[in-house]
Amino acid sequence: MSNGLNPAQEKAVSHHEGPLVVVAGPGSGKTRVMTHRIASMVRAGIEPSSILAITFTNKAAEEMLRRTLELLAIPEANDFSGHGFFGSSALGLEDDRPVLRTFHSFCARLLRRHAHRLEPYTSSFSIYDSADQKQVITEVMKEMKLDRTSFPPRATQSTISHWKNQMISPELAAEQAGTFKDRELAKIYARYQELLEEQDAADFDDLLLLVVRLLTEQEDVLLRLQQHFRYVMIDEFQDTNRPQYLIAKLLSGQHRNLCVTGDPDQSIYSWRGASPDNFLRFREDFPEHNVVTLEQNYRSTPQILEVASRLSGTEFGHRELFTENADGSSVRVQLVHDERAEARRIADHVEDWMAEGVSSDEIAVLYRVNSLSRVIEEEFVRRRLKYAVVGGMSFYERKEVKDILAYLRAARSTRDDVALQRIVNTPARGIGKVSLEKFQDDALAHGRTMGEHLRRSDCTDGIRGKARKGLEHLREVIEQLEDRLSGGLADMVEQAIEASGYLAHLEKSEPESWQERERNLQELVAAAAETEEILDQALQQSNAEEGEVPDPLTIFLERIALVSDAESDDQMRGKVSMMTLHAAKGLEFRKVMIAGVEETLIPHSRHGEIEGIDEEKRLLYVGVTRAMEELILTHTSWRRRFQDREPRLPSSFLADLEGTSIEFDRKPGARTSVSENVWDPEPEYHHDSEEDDGLHPGAWVHHELLGRGCVNAVQGYGAARRITVRFENGDERQLVVAYAPLSVISPPDEEWEAC
């Protein structure tokens, strides 16, 4: 093949049969190898639909499918592929395509078909996200009368998740528990799992575990899958956990056509049970395997790789990256006064690069924790720089969106009590804490879930007054929605908003932001309409039998639960990307800035004890190796956290970089220890005049189209920051600061009634 592949790449691409490990350093063309490998297999006569490729994120799956189809010159099926919410394989029914999915979405789809064979689940099981999990845990702790301070729900949640990822059952956890606390935790775990089963619900970890159970318990299913998927590929193999590896092993146990690709140096998910030890297990389980190592880096300048190599190879043996790329500019480390100065510095760089002709989408700002994005966002908004935050709080995590989705969930499944509990008194309908507890106890006494109980006529026995009326009303709403379940998706969402009286509730309870929230709900309806349209089209094109495909609502909810990286390339175009170091895995940008390279941030003060500090270093390694031509690391002397300003020390990892071609930019008098921890305001900088764009209530502004007006109110921050302006003609308008052509002016001379 004359595809400009190097010998190692060529070897990986042409290796079709038998187990294969591809160890691929950053920028070594791994995605290229994987897509070319699939294409090469198809050209060699292998049925495309017999190829299963598992990726780490949905975005990677879509990208890889797109590039593979391009190589094979297969047109994409519909016009919606670029839109983001649904990729080109909405249903995965196409016969002429390889199957590219994440572990979780592959498992979810498999379980939709077979979960009824796993007691006590049904095929319309619910998927509980982490907020749902937290609610179940809180419920259990209430039941067990444990207090929140000694058992923080979040920590409990991650302990349970950890057990699950190690495939430790509640019974085993109880056996192994040494301390009182561990025994209590194991009890919480046991009850948690019991509740999930009662509620016909699987959390993210269960999706994997249930598939392991399915494949080991139901031999015919395993056999059929082995016959169907004759070639299996796993990407980002260093970040697979035990159940994931088991699934891969089971699927390829017979044909042994398993190709795994990854890089131990980029292992950054051990806190989630992932382990590069799976490379060792693979070697044992597939002793006849071949190894291909991709070492040449095509992405970065030698300067960037020099820095990267100082951070790599701490644990898994040193592997040198090399490149034939031309020299670039030095990597820079810059110390700034505080987080606001950092944000300004970052924005300065962006403006400089853009002036040089670099496009926004070739620039990325990375950080260790999501909270760092806020200040940077504010600065970008102030300067009208376009940006997109990847991850963070997404649309589907908004309260109002989750509420409406909860109505649909409660109607769809009689056992989804987490959803029911969320909406039982939202909007308020007179069902308070006491009545709710009574209702729950009654349900328990009858051996029913709350959802099942609500649908029985005896459910309000012993409940009187407002609460009884409220419950009856709730039942009517749910029944009304149940009637619509077979209808259109958008119609269902609209009905949920309407029947619940949610809009009136919003206007009453959120006088500040109900307009924006209402818009979000409109957007939800639009998303439902779009999904509906795509599903209709996909269904028409396929010759799927009745019952072979889950209903639209199930697909809609599943997608929302499993696809967090909904940002499509379209939405990223023309914008600077901002994301965590974790989210940056697998991506590349010409210009990369990493903010907050400080002790306790990276390495983070709460890094897992087991994984230790090495994983933090690898995380920085991942960030550094995203850069193609320019890399800037920033750190501050002071940083605000909650209420306080804290003195900051540079990351200890920076010490590892001394002696490289790196350019350290430290002003004289830079802090070297935290002993001098007295807040010193930045001398030459006047925070009030320059950091503030003057848009306070009472300020006067000039709008290019609407003329002069007075600011009434300011809401939100970042891209969502809005102001209410009362214009001289009497109009009152809400404006999005980021987009409105505004300038602050001095108040007019003539009298104008105060606003």
Added chain:
DNA sequence: CCTACTTGTTTTTTT
């Protein structure tokens, strides 16, 4: 017994 209001806490990373 319910509602609306106040206060404190939460933030590590994600499917």
Added chain:
DNA sequence: AACAAGTAGG
């Protein structure tokens, strides 16, 4: 910001 817990008032 969102959520839980606590309190006053109807």
